[in-house]
Amino acid sequence: MCTAGLMTAARPSRGTRLVLVCLAAMLAAASAGAQDWPDRPVSVAHGHVTVGGDVTVTVGSGDSGYFNFTDYERSTLRLVRFDAVTTLRANGHVSGVIELRAEGDSAAGNWSADAYAAYLRVQPWTGRNFEVQAGRIPTAFGGFSRRPYGNDNLLIGYPLGYQYLTSLRPDAVPGTADDLVAMRARGWLAYYPVGEQYWTHGVPPMSIFQYDTGVLAKAGIPAARGELSVSVTAGTLSNPGVGDHNGAPQVAARFAAKPVPGMLLGVSVASGAFVAREVRDVLPEDAARQQYRQRAVGADAEISHGYWLVRTELLSSVWRLPALEAPLITEPLRATAWLTEGRYKLAPGLYVAARYDRLLFSDIQSSHGVTTWDADLWRAEAGAGYSLRRNVMLKGSYQYNRRDGGRVKAASLAAAQVLLWF
Amino acid sequence: MVLRRSGIAVGLLALAAGVVGAAQQREPLAVVRGRVEFARAIAAPEHRPSAVDPGGPIESDALNRRRAVVYFDAAPRGAFEDRESARVSLDQRNETFVPHLLAITAGTTVDFPNHDRTYHNVFSLSKAKRFDLGRYAAGNSKSVRFDRPGIVRVFCDIHSHMNAFILVFGHRFFAVTDQDGRYEIEGVPPGSYMLSAWFEGAVREQRPLTVTGDTRAVDLGFTVR
Numbered sequence: 009m010c011t012a013g014l015m016t017a018a019r020p021s022r023g024t025r026l027v028l029v030c031l032a033a034m035l036a037a038a039s040a041g042a043q044d045w046p047d048r049p050v051s052v053a054h055g056h057v058t059v060g061g062d063v064t065v066t067v068g069s070g071d072s073g074y075f076n077f078t079d080y081e082r083s084t085l086r087l088v089r090f091d092a093v094t095t096l097r098a099n100g101h102v103s104g105v106i107e108l109r110a111e112g113d114s115a116a117g118n119w120s121a122d123a124y125a126a127y128l129r130v131q132p133w134t135g136r137n138f139e140v141q142a143g144r145i146p147t148a149f150g151g152f153s154r155r156p157y158g159n160d161n162l163l164i165g166y167p168l169g170y171q172y173l174t175s176l177r178p179d180a181v182p183g184t185a186d187d188l189v190a191m192r193a194r195g196w197l198a199y200y201p202v203g204e205q206y207w208t209h210g211v212p213p214m215s216i217f218q219y220d221t222g223v224l225a226k227a228g229i230p231a232a233r234g235e236l237s238v239s240v241t242a243g244t245l246s247n248p249g250v251g252d253h254n255g256a257p258q259v260a261a262r263f264a265a266k267p268v269p270g271m272l273l274g275v276s277v278a279s280g281a282f283v284a285r286e287v288r289d290v291l292p293e294d295a296a297r298q299q300y301r302q303r304a305v306g307a308d309a310e311i312s313h314g315y316w317l318v319r320t321e322l323l324s325s326v327w328r329l330p331a332l333e334a335p336l337i338t339e340p341l342r343a344t345a346w347l348t349e350g351r352y353k354l355a356p357g358l359y360v361a362a363r364y365d366r367l368l369f370s371d372i373q374s375s376h377g378v379t380t381w382d383a384d385l386w387r388a389e390a391g392a393g394y395s396l397r398r399n400v401m402l403k404g405s406y407q408y409n410r411r412d413g414g415r416v417k418a419a420s421l422a423a424a425q426v427l428l429w430f
Numbered sequence: 431m432v433l434r435r436s437g438i439a440v441g442l443l444a445l446a447a448g449v450v451g452a453a454q455q456r457e458p459l460a461v462v463r464g465r466v467e468f469a470r471a472i473a474a475p476e477h478r479p480s481a482v483d484p485g486g487p488i489e490s491d492a493l494n495r496r497r498a499v500v501y502f503d504a505a506p507r508g509a510f511e512d513r514e515s516a517r518v519s520l521d522q523r524n525e526t527f528v529p530h531l532l533a534i535t536a537g538t539t540v541d542f543p544n545h546d547r548t549y550h551n552v553f554s555l556s557k558a559k560r561f562d563l564g565r566y567a568a569g570n571s572k573s574v575r576f577d578r579p580g581i582v583r584v585f586c587d588i589h590s591h592m593n594a595f596i597l598v599f600g601h602r603f604f605a606v607t608d609q610d611g612r613y614e615i616e617g618v619p620p621g622s623y624m625l626s627a628w629f630e631g632a633v634r635e636q637r638p639l640t641v642t643g644d645t646r647a648v649d650l651g652f653t654v655r
Contacts, residue, residue, distance in 0.1 A: 048593070049476045060479035093479040107481045125481035146482050154482050219481065269549045269567040312549065314564040356553055356560040398555055398585055429478075 046430040047399045055097065061430050062091040064158040067114050068423030073416030074196035075387065075409040076165055077173060078217050079209045084166050085423040086114040091124070091157070103129045105141075125219050137228025137235065145224045148237035148262040149245055149276040151308025151321045152347075153216050158427045162317075162351050162361035163391045164405045165423070169323040169345025170216040172367055174382050176327055176341070178211065178247045178254065179204040179284045181300075185335040185374040185381075193383035193414025202332065203287035211246035213304065213325040213343050213367075220248035222257065234265030244280040244302045245325065255288070256281035256299065262306075270313050276306035282327055295330045302327050315353040322346050335374050341381050342370035357395035364388050383413030401427045460641045463614040464650040466498040466607050466627050475526075478590045485591075493609050497531045498654060499597055500613045501604035503624040503636070517573075519543060520584065520594060522550045527584060527594035533606050536579050536598050543571035551587035558582050558598060581631075597628065620645070627652035 049060040068085030071077065076084045089111045096104040107125035112118055127143030146153065152167050165171075173195030175188065180203030182188040191198045195210035222241030229236055238261045242252040245260070258280020265273050283300035308321040326340040349363035365387045369380040391405025403425040410418045472495055477485025519541045521528040525548075534540065542552045546568055553562040558580025563572040565588070576582065579600040586592035597604070605613040622640045626633045634654040641648065 048591075049478050051473050051476050054471065055474060055476070058476045058479050093481055095479045095484055103484070105479070105481055105484045127481075129484060156482060157480070266548070269547065270565060312565050314566070315562070317565075353562055353564065356562040357555050395555055398583070 047397065048430055050430070058095045058097070060093045062089070062093075062157050062159070063428045064089040064091075064425060065114065065427075066164060066423055066425040068164070069419075069421040070115070071419060071421055073409065073411065073414065073419045074173070075385070075411070075419055076171065076407075076421070077196050077209070078166075078171060079173075080197055081116055081118045082111065082113045084171060085164060085421055086116070088112045088114050089158070093125075100134055101131050103131075105129055137226075137230075139226050141224040141226070142222075144219050144221050144250065145239065145241070147214075147220050147241055147245060147248060147258070147260050147278070148224055148226075148239040149260045149278045149304065150214055150262070150306050150323065151264075151272075151274050151276075151310070151319070153214065154264075156216060157429065158425070159399075159401060159429050162349055162359075162393070163363055163389050163407075164403055164425050165363075165387070165389050165407050166216065167321070167345065167347045167363070168365045168367040168385065168387060169213045169321070169343075169347065172212050172345075172385070173210045174212060174246075174343060174369075175210045176246070176329075176382075177203070177208065178244070178282055179286055181283060181287055181329050181332075182337065183332045185337050185372050186376070188329075188337060188341075188381050189372065189374040189376065189379060192379070192381070193411055195382065202290060202330075203284070213323055213345055214245040215248055218248045220258070221250050232265050233267060234263055237262045237264075241280070244282050245278050245304050246282065246302055246327075247284075253284045254281040255285050258302075270311060272308075272310040274306075274308040276308075277304070279303045283329070287330075291330055292332070295332060298330070300328050300330060317351040318348070319350070320346075320348045337372065339370070339372065341372070343382070344368045358392070360390070360392045362388070362390040380412070383411050385409060385411035399429050401425075403427065458643055458646070459617045459619055460645040461614060461616050461647045462618050462625070462639065462641075462650060463612070463647065464500070464652065466500065466611045466613065466629070466652045466654060468496065468611070469653050469655045472496050475591050475593070494526065494528055494530045496609075496611070497529065498607045498611070498613075498627050498629040498634070498652070499531065499533045499604055500607070500615065500625060500627050500652065501533075501597075501599060502601070502615070502618075503626055505601035505603050506619045506621055506623075515539070517541065520596070522546055522552070522586070522592070525586075525589050525592055527586075527592055529594070529606075531595050531597070531606060533597045533599065533604050534576060535602055536577055536600050537575070538598075539573050539575045540596065541571050541573045544568050549588060550592070552584060553587055554582050554584050556580065556582040559596075562587070583631075595631070618648075625650060625652075627654065629654045 049058050051058045066087045071083050091109045093107045109124040110121035125144050127141045127145045129141050131139045175191035175195045175198045180200040182200045183202050197207050198210045199207045220241035220243045224239040226237040241258050243249045244258050260278035262276040282302040288296050304325040306323045310319045323345040326342045328340045329337050345367045347365040351359050351361040353359045368384045369382045371378050372381040387409045389407035393403045395401045406422045408420050516538045523545045544550050549565045551565045558578050559582045561574050576598045579598045582596040584594040605615045607613045620641045620643050626636045635652045
């Protein structure tokens with residue numbers, strides 16, 4: 009579990025500085041290789057090394073309700089990101105992929121840098137769509153998670169299911185249902201009495217801001233015009249990362265098909281141990297023997313034609329937590345995220361887009377009666393994008409958030425973004 | 431001399447309006463021919479690297495990308511009088527534009543047929559011509575008429591590795607090289623000219639040329655470094 013929420017150092021760590029230096033070197037090399045600011049991936053060493061990049065600068069409203077925060081200190085409406093993806097190709101069968109990413113908040117700073125992805129890729133057969141990836145990899149789950157870069161996102165905000173911080177933490181759990189309900193709408197900064205004894209942010213149903221560690225196999229299925237991906241990773245959808253925190257792997261799978269041109273259909277499943285080892289170590293013996301898993305299913309669809317693009321996605325996640333003291337948490341905790349988004353191109357380089365997004369939580373019985381275990385919310389966001397050049401885009405968006413609980417129940421927020429990619 | 435894209439764009443625009451050379455009608459006409467050689471390897475197109483979908487080298491016809499355009503910087507007098515509307519095709523096949531380089535005269539209509547199983551979305555944000563054809567399926571075709579000289583970079587909004595160049599000239603004194611790098615420009619009247627060899631977004635070499643009344647053929651080579 010990342011504890012960066014309250015523990016971010018004023019000076020970047022040695023690791024952060026190292027990644028920042030590497031990132032700067034890669035972007036400089038890419039720029040020099042292209043003899044100009046590149047507008048397509050830069051390939052050197054006879055195609056053995058290819059570098060692509062993505063720079064995003066976002067300025068936006070202050071979000072006192074923490075609707076758009078990815079941790080305690082960073083909002084997607086103020087996100088500044090430098091991202092470089094490098095592929096190192098040894099031959100037609102073996103290659104490596106490294107993605108270095110530095111992120112900060114345009115208002116608050118809080119810079120961090122990380123090797124977001126770093127894996128070995130093996131394609132045993134030339135001409136067959138089959139590959140194995142091992143290392144820090146994207147999990148085989150979800151539709152929006154396949155579009156992680158700024159120019160893939162029609163708007164500026166991220167879907168709730170991939171970004172909104174629920175009150176759940178893998179490194180600390182509530183002792184009672186009352187403990188859990190007390191943290192409703194407090195996912196940006198939550199505390200529970202069992203496990204790690206500090207305040208930090210909760211986790212989203214699926215995090216798009218970290219990759220997991222493990223192995224992924226992907227195979228094309230021509231008869232179904234589709235592709236099947238299966239991954240085994242150390243973390244969970246909510247809490248991916250480096251290293252094993254929970255003592256059991258997560259298995260995830262996704263099948264995506266294009267039955268006809270212009271249509272993409274996907275289904276995903278995942279199951280993995282959610283509660284961290286440090287919590288299990290302090291649980292009573294009976295409770296410590298059980299598995300507390302996160303299970304999720306997802307479905308997504310995309311249809312496009314002419315100047316229209318429409319997507320919809322459903323993500324349902326269930327977490328099971330220890331039942332320790334009355335009032336007990338006996339039922340699995342469910343969160344269901346649903347979004348629909350669309351884009352229409354008005355003119356060459358100019359589009360408008362909108363997204364409607366809901367995140368609903370299941371009921372729980374506490375001393376105060378029956379309530380949802382976290383506060384339901386919805387978001388509507390609309391905006392426009394204008395491409396100055398093919399790879400330089402300006403975006404603006406406005407969003408309205410409404411939440412059934414918390415100190416701030418509604419927020420109208422605006423943001424603007426400059427995006428460059430190559 | 432190597433000019434940047436903006437430079438060549440200005441050059442092409444000037445070319446539309448400028449007339450150099452004292453050519454007279456009915457004077458003997460010459461043929462300018464030669465070869466453009468490549469002193470460096472031509473990089474294969476690449477997918478944009480992505481951790482989710484790392485892609486790899488695109489299977490494309492290398493010869494499709496090994497084409498240059500040789501053209502007159504300033505056209506002979508009368509060059510603008512023999513324009514005729516034409517229709518050519520820029521195909522989408524195997525997630526590649528074929529040909530990768532198209533040279534046309536202003537007024538030409540270009541068809542963009544989709545011969546892939548997947549959708550494509552041809553667009554350009556170039557000053558010479560901004561257009562977006564939207565997404566359309568295999569078997570369909572859309573077209574664009576190019577009326578203004580300049581460089582038009584063409585992309586697919588769905589497949590970021592797909593790109594092509596359309597060079598729109600105000601006259602007919604240009605040629606795209608063949609598979610061996612050879613070009614031939616016919617019907618050149620006497621006069622002094624500057625020829626440019628253009629490749630992948632920039633003029634790579636320029637060479638002066640004088641055609642006299644006795645000249646029947648001129649051999650002029652270029653090198654792309």
